Amino acid sequence: xxxxxxxxxxxxxxxxxxxxxxxxxxxxxxxxxxxxxxxxxxxxxxxxxxxxxxxxxxxxxxxxxxxxxxxxxxxxxxxxxxxxxxxxxxxxxxxxxxxxxxxxxxxxxxxxxxxxxxxxxxxxxxxxxxxxxxxxxxxxxxxxxxxxxxxxxxxxxxxxxxxxxxxxxxxxxxxxxxxxxxxxxxxxxxxxxxxxxxxxxxxxxxxxxxxxxxxxxxxxxxxxxxxxxxxxxxxxxxxxxxxxxxxxxxxxxxxxxxxxxxxxxxxxxxxxxxxxxxxxxxxxxxxxxxxxxxxxxxxxxxxxxxxxxxxxxxxxxxxxxxxxxxxxxxxxxxxxxxxxxxxxxxxxxxxxxxxxxxxxxxxxxxxxxxxxxxxxxxxxxxxxxxxxxxxxxxxxxxxxxxxxxxxxxxxxxxxxxxxxxxxxxxxxxxxxxxxxxxxxxxxxxxxxxxxxxxxxxxxxxxxxxxxxxxxxxxxxxxxxxxxxxxxxxxxxxxxxxxxxxxxxxxxx
Amino acid sequence: xxxxxxxxxxxxxxxxxxxxxxxxxxxxxxxxxxxxxxxxxxxxxxxxxxxxxxxxxxxxxxxxxxxxxxxxxxxxxxxxxxxxxxxxxxxxxxxxxxxxxxxxxxxxxxxxxxxxxxxxxxxxxxxxxxxxxxxxxxxxxxxxxxxxxxxxxxxxxxxxxxxxxxxxxxxxxxxxxxxxxxxxxxxxxxxxxxxxxxxxxxxxxxxxxxxxxxxxxxxxxxxxxxxxxxxxxxxxxxxxxxxxxxxxxxxxxxxxxxxxxxxxxxxxxxxxxxxxxxxxxxxxxxxxxxxxxxxxxxxxxxxxxxxxxxxxxxxxxxxxxxxxxxxxxxxxxxxxxxxxxxxxxxxxxxxxxxxxxxxxxxxxxxxxxxxxxxxxxxxxxxxxxxxxxxxxxxxxxxxxxxxxxxxxxxxxxxxxxxxxxxxxxxxxxxxxxxxxxxxxxxxxxxxxxxxxxxxxxx
Numbered sequence: 001x002x003x004x005x006x007x008x009x010x011x012x013x014x015x016x017x018x019x020x021x022x023x024x025x026x027x028x029x030x031x032x033x034x035x036x037x038x039x040x041x042x043x044x045x046x047x048x049x050x051x052x053x054x055x056x057x058x059x060x061x062x063x064x065x066x067x068x069x070x071x072x073x074x075x076x077x078x079x080x081x082x083x084x085x086x087x088x089x090x091x092x093x094x095x096x097x098x099x100x101x102x103x104x105x106x107x108x109x110x111x112x113x114x115x116x117x118x119x120x121x122x123x124x125x126x127x128x129x130x131x132x133x134x135x136x137x138x139x140x141x142x143x144x145x146x147x148x149x150x151x152x153x154x155x156x157x158x159x160x161x162x163x164x165x166x167x168x169x170x171x172x173x174x175x176x177x178x179x180x181x182x183x184x185x186x187x188x189x190x191x192x193x194x195x196x197x198x199x200x201x202x203x204x205x206x207x208x209x210x211x212x213x214x215x216x217x218x219x220x221x222x223x224x225x226x227x228x229x230x231x232x233x234x235x236x237x238x239x240x241x242x243x244x245x246x247x248x249x250x251x252x253x254x255x256x257x258x259x260x261x262x263x264x265x266x267x268x269x270x271x272x273x274x275x276x277x278x279x280x281x282x283x284x285x286x287x288x289x290x291x292x293x294x295x296x297x298x299x300x301x302x303x304x305x306x307x308x309x310x311x312x313x314x315x316x317x318x319x320x321x322x323x324x325x326x327x328x329x330x331x332x333x334x335x336x337x338x339x340x341x342x343x344x345x346x347x348x349x350x351x352x353x354x355x356x357x358x359x360x361x362x363x364x365x366x367x368x369x370x371x372x373x374x375x376x377x378x379x380x381x382x383x384x385x386x387x388x389x390x391x392x393x394x395x396x397x398x399x400x401x402x403x404x405x406x407x408x409x410x411x412x413x414x415x416x417x418x419x420x421x422x423x424x425x426x427x428x429x430x431x432x433x434x435x436x437x438x439x440x441x442x443x444x445x446x447x448x449x450x451x452x453x454x455x456x457x458x459x460x461x462x463x464x465x466x467x468x469x470x471x472x473x474x475x476x477x478x479x480x481x482x483x484x485x486x487x488x489x490x491x492x493x494x495x496x497x498x499x500x501x502x503x504x505x506x507x508x
Numbered sequence: 509x510x511x512x513x514x515x516x517x518x519x520x521x522x523x524x525x526x527x528x529x530x531x532x533x534x535x536x537x538x539x540x541x542x543x544x545x546x547x548x549x550x551x552x553x554x555x556x557x558x559x560x561x562x563x564x565x566x567x568x569x570x571x572x573x574x575x576x577x578x579x580x581x582x583x584x585x586x587x588x589x590x591x592x593x594x595x596x597x598x599x600x601x602x603x604x605x606x607x608x609x610x611x612x613x614x615x616x617x618x619x620x621x622x623x624x625x626x627x628x629x630x631x632x633x634x635x636x637x638x639x640x641x642x643x644x645x646x647x648x649x650x651x652x653x654x655x656x657x658x659x660x661x662x663x664x665x666x667x668x669x670x671x672x673x674x675x676x677x678x679x680x681x682x683x684x685x686x687x688x689x690x691x692x693x694x695x696x697x698x699x700x701x702x703x704x705x706x707x708x709x710x711x712x713x714x715x716x717x718x719x720x721x722x723x724x725x726x727x728x729x730x731x732x733x734x735x736x737x738x739x740x741x742x743x744x745x746x747x748x749x750x751x752x753x754x755x756x757x758x759x760x761x762x763x764x765x766x767x768x769x770x771x772x773x774x775x776x777x778x779x780x781x782x783x784x785x786x787x788x789x790x791x792x793x794x795x796x797x798x799x800x801x802x803x804x805x806x807x808x809x810x811x812x813x814x815x816x817x818x819x820x821x822x823x824x825x826x827x828x829x830x831x832x833x834x835x836x837x838x839x840x841x842x843x844x845x846x847x848x849x850x851x852x853x854x855x856x857x858x859x860x861x862x863x864x865x866x867x868x869x870x871x872x873x874x875x876x877x878x879x880x881x882x883x884x885x886x887x888x889x890x891x892x893x894x895x896x897x898x899x900x901x902x903x904x905x906x907x908x909x910x911x912x913x914x915x916x917x918x919x920x921x922x923x924x925x926x927x928x929x930x931x932x933x934x935x936x937x938x939x940x941x942x943x944x945x946x947x948x949x950x951x952x953x954x955x956x957x958x959x960x961x962x963x964x965x966x
Contacts, residue, residue, distance in 0.1 A: 082963045084955065140958045147822055155819030160961055 003068035004061070009043035011498065012067075012183035012201075016047045016194035020068075023058040025407070026189060026214045029296060034062045036491045040498070043067035043183055045176065047194050050074050071176050073169035073193060087136025091127030094118060096142055102258055107285055112265055116203050122174045130171035134164075153247040162248045166255045173197045177204055185210060185501050188263065191217040192256060195263030202266040208501040211267040212294075215404050216280055218256045261285035268504070269497055273405040274426035275434060294497075295426070296405050297490030300482060302387070303414035307478070309391040310416050314470055318420075318460045319350040319393040321386070321408045322400070324362045328353075329422075332453050333399040334368050334378060339457025341377045344465060349377055350393070352384040390415040394464050400424055401450050410485045413477030418445040418470060420459045422452075433480065444477035547784050549680045549705075550574050553687045553698060563694075569770040570698040573646065575780075576773055579753045581654040584623060586749030588615055589661055590741040590896070595731045596662065609721045610728035612662050616655055617727055623654040635771040645699045652706045659713040671716055679709025695770075740901040747908035748892065752885070754912060755919040755934040756783060762923055765930070778871050779930065785861065786878035789850040793843045793886035800839035801893055808832040809897055816960055825957055833953040836894060840887055840946075847883030854879060870927075877931035884938040891945035898956075903948055911941040 013019075019030035034042050042065045048054050051072050061068065098118060101111045121128040133139050147159050173193060177200045187210045188198040195211060202209040264270060264286035271294050272278035282288045318340060322328045330351060337349035355362040362380075369378050381389075386408075396412040396419040403425035410430065412419055421427040428447045433439035446459040463470055550571050592615055599607050627650035631643035663672050683705025690697035730736060759779040760766040766774040812828035814820070820828075858875050862868070888911070895904050919933030952959070 084959065084963060135962050137955075137958060137962075140962050144822060144957075154821040156822040156825060157816055157819050157961075 003070070004066055005068075006041070006043065006066040006181060008181055009067050009183045010040040010502070011037075011185045011187050012043040012045060012180065014045050014047070014186060014188035014194040014198050014201075016188075016190050016192050017049065018189065019046075020044065020057045020059040020061060021046060021048065021054040021070075025404075027059065029214065030189060031059050031062070032487070033494065034065060036487070037495070037498070038062075038064050040064065041066045043181060044069075045180060045194075045197070046070045047173075047176070047197065048072050067181055069176075069180070071172065073172050074165070075168075075172065082131070082135040085136055087132045087138030088127035089138050091118075091121055091132070092136075092138040092142050095128065096145075099146070102254075107261060107265060115262060115265075119174075119200055119203050122171060123178070130168075130174075133167065133171065151247060158248060162251055166252060169193050170196070173200060177201050183207065184505050185498065187212065188267075189214070191260035191263040193259065195267075196259045199262045199266035208268045208505045209266055210269050210271070210497060210501055211263060212271040213277065213281065214273055216277060216284075218253065218260050218284065257284065268501055271497070274429050276426065276429075277404070294490060294493040295485055296407060296410070297485055297487035298407060298410045298414055298481065300414060300486045300488070303411055303481075306387045306390050306415040311391075314464060314467055315392055315394040316344060316346050316464055317348045317350060317392060317394045318397045318464070319352055319389070319395070320397045320399065321384075321389075321412075322353045322398075323357050324351065324353055324355045324365060324380075325358045326361055327400060327402055329399045329401050329451065330361075330365050331368055332422075332451055332456060333397055334365060334372060334374065335453030336397070336399065336457035336460060337374055337378055338372045339454055340461045340464075341374060343457075343461040347377060347461070347464065348379070349374070350379055350381050352381045352389055354383050355380065386411060386415075390417055393417050394470075395420055395445065395460055397456070397460060398422060398427060399450075399456060403427060405430070410481050413444055413481040413485075416474050416478060418463060418473035418477050420446045420448065420456060420463060422450040422456070423447050424450060430480070430485075434484075438480065438484065441479045441483070442472055442476035444480055445473050546574075546578050547787055549683055550702075551784075552684050553702070556684070556688050556691070565769075566695040566698070568775070569695050570702075572769040572773050572775045573695075573699060574649075574702060575775075577646075577649050577653050579756070581623065581650060581657060583746065583749045583753060584626070585619060585654050585657045586745040587742045588619070588658065588745065589749075590745040591738055592658070592731060593661055593664075594738055594741055595736055598736065605721075606723060607728070607730060608662075609717070609723040610725040611731045612658070612717065613725075613727040614729040614731060615658055618729075619654050619658055620651055623651045627651060638771060639696060641696045642699065645696065645703050649699065649703050649706065652703065652710050656706060656710050656713070659710060659717065662717060663713060668716065668720075675709055675712045675716070678712065679705055681705075682708045738901060740905050744892075744901070744904045744908045747905070747912045751908060751912035751915050751937075754915040755937075756780070758916065758919045758923065759930075765923065777867070778927075779874070781862075781865060781867055782871055782875040782878050782931070785854065785858070786851075786875060786882045789847065789854050789879055789882050790886060792850045793847040793883060794889075796842045796846050797839065797886055797890050797893075800835060800842060801890060805832060805835045805839065805894075805897075808835060812956075816957075822957070829953060829956050832956075833950075836890075836949060836953070840890060843886050843890060844883060847879075847886060851876075851879035851883065873928070874931045877935050881931065881935040881938050884935070884942050888938055888942050888945065891942065891949055894949055895945075895952075898952060900952060903952070907941055907945050907948070910944065911937055914940055 013030065013034075015030065018024065019027035042062075044061075044065055044067070046068065048070070049072065094114065095118065098111070098114050101108075101114065118128060120126075123129060126132075143160060143163055146163075147156060151159050153159065173196060177197060180201065182205070185208050186198050186201050188194050189212050191211065191213065195217070198209045198211065201207065261284065264281065264284065267286075267290065270281055270286045270291045272281055272291060273295055274293055278291050278293050281291055318337065320328070320330065320333045324330055333349070333351070337347070340347045340349065351365075366380070369375060390412060393412070394417070396408060396417050398406060398409065398419065398421035400406075400422055401424060403421075405426045406421075409419050409421065409427065413430075419431060421431060431445050431447050432443050433441055445463060448455040448459050463473065554567050554571050592611075595611065596608050599605065624647065627647040631647050635643055635646070660672060683702055685701075686704040687698045687701030690701040693700070756776075756779065759776040760774040762776075765779060766776040769775045808828050808831040812825060812832060815825045815828060855872075855876060858872055859869060862872065862875075888907075892904065892907065895907070914937035915934055917933075918936045922929040922931070922933035
């Protein structure tokens with residue numbers, strides 16, 4: 001299928017490694033948003049790492065996606081020999097000056113002005129064009145100078161390629177920005193490279209930029225970078241200091257932080273899913289007056305139907321809905337089930353989610369069930385249709401060590417299932433309420449600390465064994481989901497945002 | 509010659525005076541071996557035949573014929589020398605040794621065909637006055653000698669230095685012996701002797717190659733595959749060899765300095781003897797050059813690239829760069845020093861040699877000029893070698909091309925200017941090329957890291 005092409009669009013979505021080529025929470029959300037606004041013509045600008053990292057489209061494109069373009073950030077070099085040239089010393093001095101500002105860690109108007117000035121010189125034939133960065137003497141001198149001044153890692157080749165690899169996408173983004181069809185509003189769903197593209201587009205076109213962040217990009221990257229083995233640490237045993245992060249890892253993290261900061265500075269509005277993330281954005285350089293929260297919303301009608309299928313009894317079933325992977329900390333759930341089973345022998349623990357992502361971890365979990373003698377109590381169900389599953393569940397359990405705004409909790413609430421969750425992401429906000437009015441609805445379950453099976457188990461058993469409390473929690477959950485977390489509410493918030501930004505854009 | 513370093517370092521590591529001397533001796537013979545042995549060989553054949561072969565002019569005819577065979581075969585195979593060496597080195601680096609022998613077969617086949625056809629055409633149309641035997645032997649000699657150059661490159665690529673030296677020694681002993689025995693058959697006899705010796709040399713090499721490197725395929729032309737062929741290196745080989753022979757050829761052809769010897773072949777008595785004598789002084793310079801370049805230089809060179817690849821610090825990389833530059837500087841000074849000593853030695857005995865050969869002492873100045881030029885030629889070779897290592901093919905083409913053009917132009921001018929300027933054409937061409945080469949070496953070394961990192965995108 002050839003991607004749709006158009007000359008212009010109303011809203012251009014900047015998508016880094018997500019919809020429509022990667023499935024997941026953010027992608028589904030993008031899909032939901034596009035379908036929720038049939039009155040706007042969307043352009044999708046997908047930015048991936050390398051072509052071979054992606055397969056077929058995972059979503060059918062909605063009809064109002066009038067334009068789709070696909071770009072890859074990491075491209076192999078051309079292998080040709082290049083001519084030596086001096087390069088624009090003045091321009092590279094400015095780059096140096098900009099990096100000094102970065103290391104001071106402060107945002108200021110002068111820094112923003114300098115950034116705009118640098119971005120203006122990125123085009124072909126200008127002082128900071130790609131070939132100047134890749135091949136000029138001025139660029140070489142700057143890189144070696146920074147290596148001598150800053151690098152804590154002795155390996156020059158790794159320093160050099162780290163600098164090159166992380167900066168090279170900037171010129172790819174510049175070309176994307178130059179060639180992108182005109183749009184009335186740019187909407188990026190992450191910071192990172194896509195967010196930086198948004199910042200460039202904003203400077204270039206003057207059109208408004210909207211940022212919606214689900215996770216926090218830099219935080220996710222931090223986890224990626226800690227797990228990646230391709231980042232080398234060349235310090236010898238003597239030089240190594242375990243309190244210090246591998247230098248190149250730190251460099252990457254700081255790079256993404258700065259990309260994020262530029263995006264925050266350029267964005268007209270900055271949307272977080274929930275309060276804690278908003279605070280984190282502000283901490284990372286987002287101007288507070290531009291930030292706001294818009295939580296995800298669920299399809300209430302569908303969930304009401306599911307709720308109608310429940311009977312009056314409270315099933316003695318605690319269910320963890322999610323992939324069997326370490327981040328969900330399934331093992332803590334299993335240990336908690338031991339406590340639950342001790343307190344109520346009839347209790348059942350279900351795990352509903354695919355096991356194929358980390359088979360080794362799944363095998364460990366099965367072994368743990370056996371050694372905890374929970375074979376009669378705990379069952380792996382595999383992937384389940386939520387509409388069939390929820391009516392049979394007594395309490396939804398989330399033992400994760402990291403979450404953003406988990407839709408399963410909201411869907412559970414709307415379907416009449418209270419929850420016990422670890423205190424991560426927005427879980428406390430969802431279960432206990434955010435502002436006073438929200439909190440007045442009551443608690444939809446219980447929040448416990450992470451990696452505390454005893455507490456988790458007692459909370460689950462406590463809820464299941466106290467029908468009165470359980471019913472109160474059920475009602476609180478239903479009311480909270482219906483009042484704050486509906487799809488309609490989310491669409492209304494975005495509609496207001498889109499309209500005001502589009503009007504502002506026209507007025508400029 | 510890129511692979512010689514390992515063997516030399518092994519010798520140097522013995523750390524004794526004997527080991528050191530042996531290392532230098534090896535280097536001297538390998539670096540200048542083919543050249544010098546050829547010159548000594550034909551001089552000796554000439555000497556032992558004096559007074560035995562009649563007419564005496566047959567000896568000169570023999571020497572001139574062999575000189576042409578060597579010159580033209582070197583220029584002809586020069587196009588393949590560097591390209592084939594590079595092909596072998598690259599495949600060795602990739603550990604695909606199995607590709608090398610079939611391609612050696614391919615190159616041999618090609619060289620045999622081309623040299624055979626060229627020599628046959630020359631024998632058919634250019635030597636109407638000569639016997640059929642002479643013409644047949646001429647064709648055979650040209651083909652055999654052309655193949656010897658290719659086999660030599662192959663064996664040095666395979667680091668078989670000891671065998672090369674041994675085979676050349678035996679080959680030339682047989683040449684001299686056979687020529688001595690056949691000297692009664694005049695020109696044809698001498699040439700037949702030469703053919704027998706050279707054939708023995710080539711056979712020895714081929715036996716060594718085939719025994720040491722069995723292969724399933726015997727002939728392949730992957731060398732000419734676009735992925736693996738460097739046309740620029742073919743140009744460099746051609747330009748360098750043609751450049752080295754250009755001034756000699758011009759002196760042969762010029763009416764005032766050359767005279768016909770046999771068929772269309774001409775020689776220049778006044779130019780040739782000083783030139784070939786001065787080439788004898790090449791031995792010590794080549795030895796120093798090889799030891800310096802192929803051991804010290806290569807050590808820093810590989811340290812440099814290892815540090816670049818495997819994460820050395822920038823200061824270490826720069827240090828290795830500086831060491832490389834120092835080695836080049838020291839090496840060139842040492843070449844000049846040792847060449848100066850060799851030149852002085854030759855000049856002191858030159859008068860006697862000229863007397864012995866019956867050459868007018870008027871040509872002593874030409875010998876002096878040629879000795880200086882020979883020293884520069886060694887330096888020029890060293891510069892070419894450095895740029896081969898740095899893989900700066902554009903500069904290689906520029907330098908060798910310039911050398912060829914300047915040698916032709918300056919030699920023609922020197923001929924116009926008269927006998928007191930003979931030899932200055934070659935000298936000046938080398939001086940300019942060496943001067944430019946040294947400047948380019950300095951510039952390249954000054955920006956080696958910049959170039960390595962920034963100008964070669966991987």
